[in-house]
């Protein structure tokens with residue numbers, strides 16, 4: 114276990130905080146129980162379903178015209194469809210770190226896809242699973258983690274060290290590219306599968322030549338079993354699906370990164386295979402989510418269960434499929450790795466029959482809000498060092514919904530960039546800190562086509578100030594030096 118002096122101070126601060134929270138929980142729980150009326154059980158079950166690289170325009174209920182998603186469309190019709198919800202980041206690991214900790218990108222430890230300590234949650238990071246576990250919830254993660262792995266430092270970040278009683282899936286993100294892996298993890302144990310992956314990489318990434326067990330199907334089945342087994346006590350299931358992420362290694366090796374057992378309703382389409390695969394993955398996922406919702410109804414726990422569906426970042430083009438055919442970002446500009454809306458704004462559906470009224474919400478929120486929402490529902494305090502606002506007033510349709518002053522993202526790849534959303538305003542600065550700030554008015558220009566920074570210098574200056582305020586320096590994620598400075602070195 115590696116601790117620098119700062120880490121040690123943070124660890125002891127964390128210990129003190131946990132102690133204080135233990136006392137706070139008691140009063141928090143009483144307050145929450147009296148606040149919620151008796152139509153809402155004090156501790157509802159929570160299922161958070163996360164798709165991987167699914168865009169704002171990938172579902173029928175968000176305007177998709179080509180790919181069929183009848184189950185999610187039904188979920189949206191029965192639930193609350195958010196139109197202005199954002200992912201934690203524009204790539205996998207940091208987005209998941211924001212979701213787990215309730216801290217935005219300027220504060221969270223994991224700020225990008227990286228290796229070792231840079232991409233592993235630490236002892237002092239408090240996850241939503243840890244909080245819900247402390248409130249008596251059974252906690253399960255099925256699917257892709259990406260915040261702790263094999264290795265001296267990384268193991269601390271593993272899900273079973275971060276509040277999850279149960280884990281089945283991928284620890285490593287590169288491993289998760291491979292839909293037919295040679296192994297998966299169950300808790301701390303490697304489970305060998307019958308797929309054959311010749312020349313697989315150090316993390317198990319690669320592509321199989323003998324395809325027997327499709328990891329998504331295993332996750333879908335395991336999720337049903339886990340819910341059946343835990344139906345009698347409050348549970349939190351984080352179902353982190355890998356669809357429709359590409360198998361990047363497979364794309365490089367075979368020309369087709371959209372791995373799926375069959376093309377289903379798309380098999381006779383006059384499309385290249387990656388296009389059939391991309392559509393078939395999304396429809397397969399949709400069907401499995403339908404089965405999970407059906408199970409909740411069959412077990413008669415649907416009225417005690419909040420189910421959220423969303424995706425970790427915008428759509429990709431990494432499977433070698435045709436983006437124009439599917440228009441996966443809909444009306445938004447950009448894809449995965451952009452901080453324009455297409456990279457970060459996501460479908461977000463909340464379903465809870467009898468409690469969440471069907472409708473559409475234009476509330477502006479992001480992944481970090483899940484922490485406060487879950488704590489609120491469980492009747493416990495949200496950790497203090499979070500950037501998290503409970504969505505419960507919006508979900509229940511009662512009480513005053515607090516608003517964020519602004520939302521913030523930073524991203525270190527491709528020359529780096531920052532973004533802020535405040536009301537109708539959206540600013541993007543590329544490279545981060547030192548670059549030129551672009552300003553868009555999303556009320557008039559959802560597609561971010563017209564940079565109006567020069568017309569509104571006061572707003573642009575305020576947005577720059579918000580970026581400066583939100584960004585906290587990180588010992589491992591360094592702000593890139595401006596180019597001119599590099600040249601002088």
Ligand SMILES: [Ca+2]
Pocket residue numbers: 165166204205358425426
């Ligand atoms: Ca992703």
